[in-house]
Amino acid sequence: xxxxxxxxxxxxxxxxxxxxxxxxxxxxxxxxxxxxxxxxxxxxxxxxxxxxxxxxxxxxxxxxxxxxxxxxxxxxxxxxxxxxxxxxxxxxxxxxxxxxxxxxxxxxxxxxxxxxxxxxxxxxxxxxxxxxxxxxxxxxxxxxxxxxxxxxxxxxxxxxxxxxxxxxxxxxxxxxxxxxxxxxxxxxxxxxxxxxxxxxxxxxxxxxxxxxxxxxxxxxxxxxxxxxxxxxxxxxxxxxxxxxxxxxxxxxxxxxxxxxxxxxxxxxxxxxxxxxxxxxxxxxxxxxxxxxxxxxxxxxxxxxxxxxxxxxxxxxxxxxxxxxxxxxxxxxxxxxxxxxxxxxxxxxxxxxxxxxxxxxxxxxxxxxxxxxxxxxxxxxxxxxxxxxxxxxxxxxxxxxxxxxxxxxxxxxxxxxxxxxxxxxxxxxxxxxxxxxxxxxxxxxxxxxxxxxxxxxxxxxxxxxxxxxxxxx
Amino acid sequence: xxxxxxxxxxxxxxxxxxxxxxxxxxxxxxxxxxxxxxxxxxxxxxxxxxxxxxxxxxxxxxxxxxxxxxxxxxxxxxxxxxxxxxxxxxxxxxxxxxxxxxxxxxxxxxxxxxxxxxxxxxxxxxxxxxxxxxxxx
Numbered sequence: 001x002x003x004x005x006x007x008x009x010x011x012x013x014x015x016x017x018x019x020x021x022x023x024x025x026x027x028x029x030x031x032x033x034x035x036x037x038x039x040x041x042x043x044x045x046x047x048x049x050x051x052x053x054x055x056x057x058x059x060x061x062x063x064x065x066x067x068x069x070x071x072x073x074x075x076x077x078x079x080x081x082x083x084x085x086x087x088x089x090x091x092x093x094x095x096x097x098x099x100x101x102x103x104x105x106x107x108x109x110x111x112x113x114x115x116x117x118x119x120x121x122x123x124x125x126x127x128x129x130x131x132x133x134x135x136x137x138x139x140x141x142x143x144x145x146x147x148x149x150x151x152x153x154x155x156x157x158x159x160x161x162x163x164x165x166x167x168x169x170x171x172x173x174x175x176x177x178x179x180x181x182x183x184x185x186x187x188x189x190x191x192x193x194x195x196x197x198x199x200x201x202x203x204x205x206x207x208x209x210x211x212x213x214x215x216x217x218x219x220x221x222x223x224x225x226x227x228x229x230x231x232x233x234x235x236x237x238x239x240x241x242x243x244x245x246x247x248x249x250x251x252x253x254x255x256x257x258x259x260x261x262x263x264x265x266x267x268x269x270x271x272x273x274x275x276x277x278x279x280x281x282x283x284x285x286x287x288x289x290x291x292x293x294x295x296x297x298x299x300x301x302x303x304x305x306x307x308x309x310x311x312x313x314x315x316x317x318x319x320x321x322x323x324x325x326x327x328x329x330x331x332x333x334x335x336x337x338x339x340x341x342x343x344x345x346x347x348x349x350x351x352x353x354x355x356x357x358x359x360x361x362x363x364x365x366x367x368x369x370x371x372x373x374x375x376x377x378x379x380x381x382x383x384x385x386x387x388x389x390x391x392x393x394x395x396x397x398x399x400x401x402x403x404x405x406x407x408x409x410x411x412x413x414x415x416x417x418x419x420x421x422x423x424x425x426x427x428x429x430x431x432x433x434x435x436x437x438x439x440x441x442x443x444x445x446x447x448x449x450x451x452x453x454x455x456x457x458x459x460x461x462x463x464x465x466x467x468x469x470x471x472x
Numbered sequence: 473x474x475x476x477x478x479x480x481x482x483x484x485x486x487x488x489x490x491x492x493x494x495x496x497x498x499x500x501x502x503x504x505x506x507x508x509x510x511x512x513x514x515x516x517x518x519x520x521x522x523x524x525x526x527x528x529x530x531x532x533x534x535x536x537x538x539x540x541x542x543x544x545x546x547x548x549x550x551x552x553x554x555x556x557x558x559x560x561x562x563x564x565x566x567x568x569x570x571x572x573x574x575x576x577x578x579x580x581x582x583x584x585x586x587x588x589x590x591x592x593x594x595x596x597x598x599x600x601x602x603x604x605x606x607x608x609x
Binding site: 314 | 525563
């Protein structure tokens with residue numbers, strides 16, 4: 001995060017930063033696909049970084065409200081939640097931005113894989129990114145399912161492999177992996193479902209509105225003491241993805257309590273599409289729910305007042321069943337804080353004032369006032385064996401383009417993978433269109449279909465497509 | 473990805489019977505057999521160092537039939553996962569797994585803590601657990 005005395009960025013500087021980000025994304029896609037990608041501007045990884053750069057530019061120039069608005073727009077469009085005050089050097093690469101939440105600072109060429117992020121802890125230490133925020137050096141890579149929480153200083157050329165909860169400093173040139181992978185063992189037993197609870201009060205529209213106002217108050221309460229005064233205003237709270245997700249959930253739960261299941265299911269599906277949070281309308285949650293990063297959150301159960309759910313947290317039944325009653329999920333007390341990547345599975349009872357650490361794993365009842373920690377996710381450091389690779393950002397020599405093998409033909413343009421149901425077939429169909437068409441010498445309707453497919457494929461499948469043109 | 477939040481790479485080869493009930497934040501970049509089940513926030517990913525190379529398309533996890541990844545489970549890198557393997561919630565794997573194994577998450581520790589004074593005073597969570605000192609080996 002930038003400091004107050006940091007000078008504002010000019011548009012030229014912002015353009016140069018994004019040009020470096022975009023060039024790195026193009027190189028990564030070209031290496032992955034084996035051909036020059038087309039229309040990478042529509043790739044979610046490019047869109048989220050572009051909107052973040054614009055939001056950061058506005059933030060540095062003092063337009064805090066506009067910056068937050070652009071940031072929320074990026075969250076809605078791509079699922080990536082980057083705080084506009086975060087300062088990242090050129091070459092930022094986020095190939096799968098859905099649910100990635102980033103706060104803090106980093107040098108050049110940061111790469112963040114799927115289901116990862118960095119976050120703040122309310123500590124007074126400042127390592128260069130602001131109080132309580134992490135700072136990473138150059139050429140760092142955050143692997144899948146990793147998290148860096150709190151004011152940790154991470155050196156240059158550090159690589160987090162997978163499933164790491166990093167809460168300590170790391171020197172340069174180190175690999176970090178989790179202490180324990182999954183180990184063979186018996187499948188955990190599942191507790192029997194709880195008895196049906198008393199009907200919740202949310203059939204009343206007044207009670208639903210009261211709890212929604214409490215949710216907004218919880219958001220404003222979390223903003224007290226922060227540098228951003230806009231966070232403390234009601235309108236600012238209403239324009240967040242949290243308010244959108246919780247408002248749709250409250251409406252769907254009210255419809256469910258009134259006995260309108262179709263309306264409740266439709267609102268829950270809309271919520272899942274817009275905010276990407278899966279909040280079962282049968283769940284009953286008290287007021288004051290704080291949900292800062294709704295993307296990827298799954299909740300099916302009951303909870304009291306003041307629930308806090310951080311990114312990627314899950315409180316639900318352990319299986320894959322749809323439309324399960326809330327009695328198959330956990331019953332959570334008041335004032336519970338569930339940290340990022342945590343899961344509370346099955347019909348367990350969680351007492352009041354319980355908190356979990358990163359990747360907390362709860363399958364049994366927890367009494368009041370307990371802290372659940374997960375030693376298996378602690379970070380283990382190891383010096384990197386191979387010499388570190390050189391920087392690949394804007395200032396570095398661009399990587400050589402890969403050479404494609406077979407010439408383009410209609411056969412090679414066809415999707416080669418085994419499809420996985422209608423969704424997979426539609427993705428393969430969309431990806432195949434741009435590969436046929438112009439490169440195959442076609443024209444007219446086929447060329448138009450190719451362009452439409454290239455426009456639609458990144459949004460529908462997350463995959464950038466190309467037109468089969470051999471790189472020169 | 474924009475509509476569902478699921479990230480399924482087009483070079484993945486997945487057999488029939490794929491079930492993704494909660495698609496938000498699911499990523500699939502793998503070769504898998506029949507009846508793959510992927511629950512919420514689970515994924516099959518290439519290694520981080522392969523993401524910017526052609527190995528992201530070739531060095532994929534290879535899974536047998538009837539593999540289940542529960543919530544928050546993950547497989548990373550070019551490993552072989554046998555048929556009938558179940559990764560329970562939170563289990564992450566970066567080495568080969570034989571047929572029929574059930575992989576579980578490491579146990580957690582529940583400890584008493586003092587009642588907090590503020591809504592988010594999580595200093596206790598920030599402190600690394602006992603024995604979490606850096607292990608340079």
